[in-house]
Amino acid sequence: MSVHFVIVGGGPAGVEAAATASRLGADVTLVERDVVGGAANLWDCIPSKAMIATGGAITSSRRATALGLTVADATSDLDALRERVRSISELLATSTTRQLESQGVRIVRGSGKLVGPHRIQISPYQSDGAPQDPFVADADAILVATGSTPRVPDWAQIDGDRVLVTRQAYPPSSIPEHLVVVGSGVTGVEFVHMFRSLGSRVTLIVSRQQVLPQKDPEVAAALESDFLESGVALVKGARAVGITRDGDGVVVACEDGRMIAGSHALLAIGSVPSSAGLGLDAAGVEVNAGGYVPINHHCQSNLDHIYAAGDLSGRLPLASVAAIQGRKVAEHVMGLHTREHRHLDYDKAASAIFTEPEIADVGLAEADAFALGRKIRVTKVPFALNAKAMIDGDPRGFVKLVSDPSTGVVLGGSIVGAHAAELISVIAVAVTAHLRVDDLAEAIFVHPALAEVLSAAAE
């Protein structure tokens, strides 16, 4: 008899788990209360990058003179932008749904809740959203992958009009005249870049002295200088403690007494896991103080047959990580991991920040190596002398490669520059496969290409 595997939450973790498990022969039920593809598709990765792509086209058009062109000043068409964002998300959700259904995955649109260690109560909705009678499904294995939602502190009165969380910022009904962004992590800086390139005046409240506090200081400095050049105001060392509406505007109060006024405020200060109301207690699943489900390297909770993946697992909150966790869960459920296999190594996950220039990194950062007292070799090569960067008219940024001085093994790298999110994949493969700098230096790359900077950094 086949394994009945029930997945609650159809984001990247749930979708990848469903696709892999059904391919391996499981009887799979996927319960998703909103849209297949999850928050990643509806609110987070996809709409934000779609808007950033439009903003990027506007800023590229401003650089067109460097390419020998004269073009009229580009501006955004909000109706077209809204339609574009909506249609990309819809297309992805529809194609993923079709793909899963063609593989035999049973998709139930509704809410799932554990009512026992092997039992899930499913409250389905009709296509118009009307609730149907709940039913209970028995499962041999369960994956909870319900993701997270934006964190809202009690000092911020979110009104969805002028005081917003990220999910309310798109599709935008208007481009804010002066947006004050609170939070200078990855999400905050992406929203700064997005709205600045779409024409807003933007002020960024930075709680420390550096944007992207977790990143390599040199990388953060490159972004800061680009922000300043494009007119973004940085308010550093400022911890926001209140946001109030003031007529047609907002005022953000900082702990040190500074008051920052704008037309709109956007909070980007992290997320909270969606574990409340999931029945985890009833099933005996351990939840930590932050609301996350602690997992082992197979993504198992304290109960062997109940797994958690994606943002709910409290590991790296990335769609890419969620998806690979989902795949590993499915393989484990289907008994594949009794054979030798590679455990997930979260320290080797590549990540990117879709600002301009783009930023991407993977593995060991120079600053972290120093903090650990680890000897490393660092090579840094700018894009300024690269032929393709000159041809494209965008020679900003650099590649930094971190390796072990005694073995030459590539330990990590950072890239600031055009297409960094694509280029980092080369270093990610090198880090995962324990390649040496010589392997990168001897690979024959395309010419002219930005990737040639990677082989130059490896020489």
Ligand SMILES: Cc1cc2nc3c(=O)[nH]c(=O)nc-3n(C[C@H](O)[C@H](O)[C@H](O)COP(=O)(O)OP(=O)(O)OC[C@H]3O[C@@H](n4cnc5c(N)ncnc54)[C@H](O)[C@@H]3O)c2cc1C
């Ligand atoms: C603005 C923003 C931009 C981002 N951009 C990127 C990016 O470019 N690249 C990247 O890798 N990561 C990005 N992330 C992070 C990424 O979105 C998350 O890490 C990813 O979505 C987590 O996937 P998940 O599978 O845990 O669940 P989610 O995508 O959060 O989906 C969870 C799903 O579970 C459903 N659900 C919840 N409770 C129930 C229930 N009881 N019953 C049924 N269904 C339920 C929800 O409806 C939702 O669809 C971004 C995040 C933000 C906030």
